[in-house]
Amino acid sequence: MYSDTKMYSDTKMDGDVDAERLAANFDHLDEKLGDEVLNQVYRRLLAGCPVAKTAAHDGFALVTRYADVVEVEKDCTRFSSAQGVIHPPHPGRDPSIPIEFDGPAHIAYRKLFMEVLSAPRVRGIVPYLRDLTERVLDAFAEGTDDDFVQKVAVQIPVRAVGRLLGFGEAANEQLQAFAATVLEHAGTPAMLEAMRELDALASTHLSQRRARPRDDYLTTLVQTDFGGRPLTEDELRNIVRSFVFAGFETTARSIASLVHHLVTHPELQARMRSDPASIEGIVEEGLRLFPPVHTMFRTVTAPTTLHDTSLAEGERLVLLYAAANRDPEQFEDAETFRPDRANPRQHLAFGIGPHYCAGATLARAEIRILLEALIARPPLELVGTPRHLPRLMMGQMMGVDHLPLRFQGEH
Ligand code: HEM
Numbered sequence: 001m002y003s004d005t006k007m008y009s010d011t012k013m014d015g016d017v018d019a020e021r022l023a024a025n026f027d028h029l030d031e032k033l034g035d036e037v038l039n040q041v042y043r044r045l046l047a048g049c050p051v052a053k054t055a056a057h058d059g060f061a062l063v064t065r066y067a068d069v070v071e072v073e074k075d076c077t078r079f080s081s082a083q084g085v086i087h088p089p090h091p092g093r094d095p096s097i098p099i100e101f102d103g104p105a106h107i108a109y110r111k112l113f114m115e116v117l118s119a120p121r122v123r124g125i126v127p128y129l130r131d132l133t134e135r136v137l138d139a140f141a142e143g144t145d146d147d148f149v150q151k152v153a154v155q156i157p158v159r160a161v162g163r164l165l166g167f168g169e170a171a172n173e174q175l176q177a178f179a180a181t182v183l184e185h186a187g188t189p190a191m192l193e194a195m196r197e198l199d200a201l202a203s204t205h206l207s208q209r210r211a212r213p214r215d216d217y218l219t220t221l222v223q224t225d226f227g228g229r230p231l232t233e234d235e236l237r238n239i240v241r242s243f244v245f246a247g248f249e250t251t252a253r254s255i256a257s258l259v260h261h262l263v264t265h266p267e268l269q270a271r272m273r274s275d276p277a278s279i280e281g282i283v284e285e286g287l288r289l290f291p292p293v294h295t296m297f298r299t300v301t302a303p304t305t306l307h308d309t310s311l312a313e314g315e316r317l318v319l320l321y322a323a324a325n326r327d328p329e330q331f332e333d334a335e336t337f338r339p340d341r342a343n344p345r346q347h348l349a350f351g352i353g354p355h356y357c358a359g360a361t362l363a364r365a366e367i368r369i370l371l372e373a374l375i376a377r378p379p380l381e382l383v384g385t386p387r388h389l390p391r392l393m394m395g396q397m398m399g400v401d402h403l404p405l406r407f408q409g410e411h
Helices: 015-024 035-047 066-074 103-117 119-124 126-142 148-153 155-165 169-184 189-211 217-223 233-263 266-274 276-289 360-374
Strands: 051-054 060-063 295-300 304-306 309-311 316-320 380-382 400-402 405-407
Touching: 015 035, 051 309, 060 066, 066 304, 066 316, 103 119, 103 155, 103 217, 103 233, 119 126, 119 360, 126 148, 126 155, 126 360, 148 155, 148 233, 148 400, 155 169, 155 217, 155 233, 155 360, 169 189, 169 233, 189 217, 189 233, 217 233, 233 266, 233 276, 233 360, 233 380, 233 400, 266 276, 276 360
Parallel strands: 060 316
Antiparallel strands: 051 060, 295 316, 304 309, 380 405
16 A cells, blocks of 8 residues: 555645745635645735735735625625626637526526436435446446546546437447536637537437427426527537536546545545444545535626625635635634535535535535445555645645555555
């Protein structure tokens, strides 16, 4: 078994001095912001001015404290998502449905997602998720590729989303290829090409459903009466893209980061086995301490203040979820993984308020079911050096990117 479990980021930092500099000029696209460095930077920001401002990318304000993130998230009138939740916004890109809409349009679009992501709908696919998880773990145990990220963490969410939409098993390979490209080439032209291929796949399936309706969500979408009109082809493709894009990389990175933590903390694996009820708290602490989504942007709609900092109309601000999840004002012993917190779901990994993650119930079910399946198998152990993403991908996403594992005693 490998004893060197230290994660690396590509950048060796000279500790505090660099963290101080990176905090003062915070730039979410900076290549130096590896996992460890980010946490140092967040500690600096949390200890400093509550709502600091950076000059990067024409300037934006940094919202790091738990209470401030909650205030912004809950007030979509003062803080709009419609100018883009990523920064700088890509010129000419259609706003993403539903996340980059405010007010009534947001509510109407969000309803389309909740139809298939509500708690009862997710409960309905639990048997499928259990079966899928066992199949994926069997294939991993028997296969020669030991990368838990590509072979397990990605497979479950991508197939779950495909199933919910009604793509069917036949499209799994295409969705999987799309997912692998996005994971490998996030933020590059190769990823944009993969997005175009996903659009083409969506269009093919949507026109098949128009010609031959089925009992699935894609059919529901093409038949939807959206305020007296059908959804346009652009809207339909946008919705499918949001499902696939929001639904798999987030969950895959959460699974990878949590399982990495478990294999490097055998006492937690032992605890899950002796007390399966601890799994829920373990899932939530994983989400709190290793949230896959670090940033979402907002735009100020009228002059206002946030925690005594003045904000002008049109100013951009970033919600830093991973910092807020470690805010010592909110969480006792904030840096420690504590599955027995009194209110384990208090973290902001899924946001809060009107844009609260539409897929939170599904993501939680996928992660919980995986852990339940793992405790019925031999413990996992490292067989190589794991790796985090070298920096925030697309200025937004962090997590474990490569995780060579095996079940003890196998291969
Ligand atoms: C661990 C996994 C996940 C994490 C950490 C996560 C995180 C988030 C966060 C932080 C937001 C709030 C964005 C904002 O306030 O601007 C969000 C929104 C959203 N998420 Fe997730 N997500 C996850 C999984 C999923 C899944 C599985 C799906 C669907 C299959 C999904 C679909 C969405 C959608 C549609 C929104 C937009 C909601 C709205 O604007 O009303 N997410 N997610």
